[in-house]
Amino acid sequence: MRIEIICTGDEVLTGKIVNSNFSSMSQRLEDVGLAVRWGTTVGDDRESLLRAFQLAGERADAVIVNGGLGPTVDDLSQEVAAQAAGVPLVLDEAWLGRMEEFFRRRSRVMPPNNKKQAMLPAGAEVLDNPIGTACGFALDIGRARFFFTPGVPRELRRMLEEQVIPRLLARSGLQTAIFLKRFHSYGLGESHVDALLAGVEALVPDGSVKLGFRAHYPQLETKLTVRGADMDDIRRKLGPVEREVHKRLGNFILAEDDQTLEGVVLAELASRQASLSIAETFTGGLIAGRIAPLPEAERVFRRGVVARDLTELCAAVGLDGPALPAAITRETAEAVASAARRHTGSTHALAVLIDLDQGADRIDLGGTICLAIATEEHVASRRSRILGGREWVRLGAVELGLDCLRRHLQGLPVTERIDFEKT
Amino acid sequence: MRIEIICTGDEVLTGKIVNSNFSSMSQRLEDVGLAVRWGTTVGDDRESLLRAFQLAGERADAVIVNGGLGPTVDDLSQEVAAQAAGVPLVLDEAWLGRMEEFFRRRSRVMPPNNKKQAMLPAGAEVLDNPIGTACGFALDIGRARFFFTPGVPRELRRMLEEQVIPRLLARSGLQTAIFLKRFHSYGLGESHVDALLAGVEALVPDGSVKLGFRAHYPQLETKLTVRGADMDDIRRKLGPVEREVHKRLGNFILAEDDQTLEGVVLAELASRQASLSIAETFTGGLIAGRIAPLPEAERVFRRGVVARDLTELCAAVGLDGPALPAAITRETAEAVASAARRHTGSTHALAVLIDLDQGADRIDLGGTICLAIATEEHVASRRSRILGGREWVRLGAVELGLDCLRRHLQGLPVTERIDFEKT
Numbered sequence: 135m136r137i138e139i140i141c142t143g144d145e146v147l148t149g150k151i152v153n154s155n156f157s158s159m160s161q162r163l164e165d166v167g168l169a170v171r172w173g174t175t176v177g178d179d180r181e182s183l184l185r186a187f188q189l190a191g192e193r194a195d196a197v198i199v200n201g202g203l204g205p206t207v208d209d210l211s212q213e214v215a216a217q218a219a220g221v222p223l224v225l226d227e228a229w230l231g232r233m234e235e236f237f238r239r240r241s242r243v244m245p246p247n248n249k250k251q252a253m254l255p256a257g258a259e260v261l262d263n264p265i266g267t268a269c270g271f272a273l274d275i276g277r278a279r280f281f282f283t284p285g286v287p288r289e290l291r292r293m294l295e296e297q298v299i300p301r302l303l304a305r306s307g308l309q310t311a312i313f314l315k316r317f318h319s320y321g322l323g324e325s326h327v328d329a330l331l332a333g334v335e336a337l338v339p340d341g342s343v344k345l346g347f348r349a350h351y352p353q354l355e356t357k358l359t360v361r362g363a364d365m366d367d368i369r370r371k372l373g374p375v376e377r378e379v380h381k382r383l384g385n386f387i388l389a390e391d392d393q394t395l396e397g398v399v400l401a402e403l404a405s406r407q408a409s410l411s412i413a414e415t416f417t418g419g420l421i422a423g424r425i426a427p428l429p430e431a432e433r434v435f436r437r438g439v440v441a442r443d444l445t446e447l448c449a450a451v452g453l454d455g456p457a458l459p460a461a462i463t464r465e466t467a468e469a470v471a472s473a474a475r476r477h478t479g480s481t482h483a484l485a486v487l488i489d490l491d492q493g494a495d496r497i498d499l500g501g502t503i504c505l506a507i508a509t510e511e512h513v514a515s516r517r518s519r520i521l522g523g524r525e526w527v528r529l530g531a532v533e534l535g536l537d538c539l540r541r542h543l544q545g546l547p548v549t550e551r552i553d554f555e556k557t
Numbered sequence: 558m559r560i561e562i563i564c565t566g567d568e569v570l571t572g573k574i575v576n577s578n579f580s581s582m583s584q585r586l587e588d589v590g591l592a593v594r595w596g597t598t599v600g601d602d603r604e605s606l607l608r609a610f611q612l613a614g615e616r617a618d619a620v621i622v623n624g625g626l627g628p629t630v631d632d633l634s635q636e637v638a639a640q641a642a643g644v645p646l647v648l649d650e651a652w653l654g655r656m657e658e659f660f661r662r663r664s665r666v667m668p669p670n671n672k673k674q675a676m677l678p679a680g681a682e683v684l685d686n687p688i689g690t691a692c693g694f695a696l697d698i699g700r701a702r703f704f705f706t707p708g709v710p711r712e713l714r715r716m717l718e719e720q721v722i723p724r725l726l727a728r729s730g731l732q733t734a735i736f737l738k739r740f741h742s743y744g745l746g747e748s749h750v751d752a753l754l755a756g757v758e759a760l761v762p763d764g765s766v767k768l769g770f771r772a773h774y775p776q777l778e779t780k781l782t783v784r785g786a787d788m789d790d791i792r793r794k795l796g797p798v799e800r801e802v803h804k805r806l807g808n809f810i811l812a813e814d815d816q817t818l819e820g821v822v823l824a825e826l827a828s829r830q831a832s833l834s835i836a837e838t839f840t841g842g843l844i845a846g847r848i849a850p851l852p853e854a855e856r857v858f859r860r861g862v863v864a865r866d867l868t869e870l871c872a873a874v875g876l877d878g879p880a881l882p883a884a885i886t887r888e889t890a891e892a893v894a895s896a897a898r899r900h901t902g903s904t905h906a907l908a909v910l911i912d913l914d915q916g917a918d919r920i921d922l923g924g925t926i927c928l929a930i931a932t933e934e935h936v937a938s939r940r941s942r943i944l945g946g947r948e949w950v951r952l953g954a955v956e957l958g959l960d961c962l963r964r965h966l967q968g969l970p971v972t973e974r975i976d977f978e979k980t
Contacts, residue, residue: 141596146580147583147593147594147596148583148584148587148592148593149579149580149581149582149583149584149585149587149593150580150584150771151580152575152576152577152580153575153576153579153580154575156572156576156598157569157572157573157574157575157576158572159572160570160571160572161571161572161573162572164571164572169571170570170571170572171570171599171600171602171605172597172598172599172605172609173564173570173596173597173598173599174595174596174597174598175579175595175596175597175598176594176595176596177594179594182594182595186595189612348573412863414842416849416850417846417850418842418845418846418847418848418849418850418861419837419841419842419843419844419845419846419849419861419863420842420843420846421842422841422842422863423840423841423842423843423846423863424841425841426839426841426842426863426864426865427839427840427841427947427951429918429947431865432865432866435863435864435865436864436866436869437862437863437864437869437870437872437873438841438842438861438862438863438864439860439861439862439863439873440835440842440845440846440849440858440860440861440862440863441849441858441859441860441861442849442854442855442858443855443859446859446860446901447860449860450860450862450901478869478873495852524850524852528850
């Protein structure tokens, strides 16, 4: 099935906003085994919209149109859709009622120009939008089925999931039960993971498991898309593949599905009624910034301290006197972590110290990272060197620190070599 | 002049990467007074590329093609461009020499498949790429001039600026001297600033000054695009408009052009040999994270402390005893800021305390922000309430804290009302 996407709106066309709706739609369709073949971006302009609808209607089987369903005069999607399909616009009384109810529940009177949102091309099929006033609809133009969706990202996501994808899958003749299993890792590059997982798809011989990746430095997402008759069928197929992925990626899997690294760390700490303090240098508070604002972090996150100067950092964790560390080493990180734990009375402390290369920012500027995790019983530490410029080193150090803490809490080695470090 | 953009590549089409090249190109063209009328996205697929080139060649005067100039087999731009133009591919000896030199300077041998990057459609005009091996080129297809550019963002930006835009401006017959003046503000919404600046364009009656905005919460960028015969002409036109913008937006302008809020704060502190400590709660280290990692921050940024619990935060700044604050108020923020300054011996301290609404995250969840700035002489403070969910409150509080510090350092009132706060 040939699918196209048309994104509309002056804000997208002029680059005022980055078109993340396109990538999120396209990615989600890939996840369920559907491929987008062509994307078009046009402004709020009658002539361009009409031409874009006509061209896509000649080429595609299905077209998703995004945007232009709002109440203002520059929202033209319904009107141009009707023109392209050669039908009049008619008032959808049911949707008008829904909108009036929508405003009533918010104790507001519906402005008269919102009525425009209930004017749909005659014969269009309504696509429900339970969280907004923009009414989605489906309609044939040329040889393609068109799906009109709202530009507001959360309304789009919901309509795509609940209304558009089921209809596309039904049309494509694909098995409609689809499951997306995701593994998040840190420390292995995409091509490395690809090589490690060679052949896992073949564990299900009928080709209903598809492997994919999404890299967002420093993390990598490994995706298994599984297709089946129903969820039982999917679980039966996924089981052995999932076990194999776990076996091959092992300690590098830091979270699955909607979990996050910081969420996993927080849950591990919370489950043992532990508390955490963090000492940072060049990461500047970004490690604390991942944990401290989480719901439930109040009970776990004890204190974060940040300083660019080692002496100042030592003072902030109550470390002074003649034995003051002078350089950033593993031993220094261990001393800072231990002191931070004692000073704040937390059960755990993480110290991430960075010795950044001198000079102007450049692609081969690096940083030496010494980190330590202290508990009452013992201290673990590692030294690592990352290249790639100030921001790259900083982001890498944040992830390395959090991931080593995760490993420590899960009883895994904190010193396992990662692909991003140079030695 | 009708301009189109064609973005190529499976990674963009499948949504694996968000297409920020499109928005950055489109935005930059807008800045120099050129408008993009149509965008197309296709994958690394011969048939789609050819069709996209043909369609754009029928509609447009100028077309920018992005991506597909690399050395691998799925990089098809040169080949399909030659096919669309009906010319053969020929080896550009000069570019081949440039590439060999590029590898030699990096002490590497050029892999044989890179030679493909020097194969250009016969008659194409070379567009220089001083920082990569992908050779840009220009060529007529249909009625349009096509400009082929590399997918690597920094190579694209440079080629767009130095090669493509001058050629587009020359073709458009527009005055070729262009200047973009930018003002960054926090606290006023886009429509508010638009209203405040009504009529400023008309101060230059020939229409050569254009006003535009780019909102990226919490900051707003106000842009003046000025067109002239040369830079002297531009400066003469810009002067009165710039002064008027300053007069109308006043204290809300926090930085200009490439300056950042954190950079302005750091420079103000550095210029008076001052030092800074920061105490944060729900912002979790993000305020420190804006300042601490900056070049030159080593000398200014003294210490940051983060805690979710007020008692813990007080302990971290040496504030204890019977007078311990029990609730988040302006007075508490003042006490924490003063204590942080004394405790760390810094000349300045910023405390940002947040009382977050209870319950699950939701669009009307709010936070009450109490912040204070302490110096040896006095303490300034403000209270503010922001709605919009956990992340919105958190980002707003980071900006509010930094901007109030900026205001304090510049001798401006820290309590001026902003559009985002509810009272």
